[in-house]
């Protein structure tokens with residue numbers, strides 16, 4: 236999709252990957268409403284971005300994505316692209332983590348679908364959920380985080396398979412980066428299991444947020460690939476691979492292919 240002039244709603248945009256996504260979308264001419272729990276960071280980002288891209292093109296709202304009323308209250312006026320990106324990794328508060336990473340992403344997706352569906356007067360659109368490679372492969376370091384992300388792969392790809400989706404005019408994609416150098420991976424004690432080991436193990440594969448943002452922009456702008464699971468890997472100097480889970484026999488036994 237050409238993002239120029241498009242309306243975007245994005246969650247978790249105050250820092251990390253979401254902050255980078257917001258800026259990259261603005262640079263391509265989109266209008267972005269981004270929300271986050273952290274008001275001071277969000278407001279600072281808004282001030283910065285408004286200076287560069289114009290006050291009419293970017294707006295921040297403080298919002299807790301787990302509060303359905305707050306999400307609904309954010310008018311989805313003219314949203315063409317919805318990016319459910321807010322997330323945490325904290326096994327100590329696993330129910331809260333499920334509420335943010337899974338329930339809120341599902342709620343955001345449903346609201347966006349209702350708003351966008353062409354068969355009900357909308358103008359179509361694109362829903363991207365920031366998932367993770369942790370949604371594709373098991374990992375003993377953070378089982379509930381892993382489960383929260385596996386759920387979003389199941390949810391997003393299931394909607395993409397709906398035979399009426401063409402009529403609805405909505406596309407669905409999962410962005411699945413490997414580990415990224417953001418605050419999400421700054422662990423306190425017991426936040427994950429063997430956090431030091433994980434960080435040591437993942438170090439050579441760790442992405443920088445800009446690399447993920449670049450992949451995200453490719454994913455958005457690509458016309459093909461509905462229901463795609465878009466893996467982002469540290470490759471040769473940050474080369475991205477597009478990976479898709481396909482059904483080996485049409486319905487079950489998914490395998491990963493390039």
Ligand SMILES: NC(=O)c1ccc[n+]([C@@H]2O[C@H](COP(=O)([O-])OP(=O)(O)OC[C@H]3O[C@@H](n4cnc5c(N)ncnc54)[C@H](O)[C@@H]3O)[C@@H](O)[C@H]2O)c1
Pocket residue numbers: 246247248249250251252253270271272273298299300301320321322323335365366367368411412413414415416417418419420
């Ligand atoms: N960093 C990684 O290794 C990595 C890898 C793969 C996927 N991801 C996913 O990328 C997304 C962005 O993470 P990040 O790495 O940029 O981390 P981050 O911590 O830098 O950013 C996450 C943002 O989400 C916001 N947020 C958290 N809870 C919220 C809530 N209840 N309501 C509103 N906003 C809330 C935070 O305030 C923060 O600004 C997450 O979904 C994460 O799971 C991260």
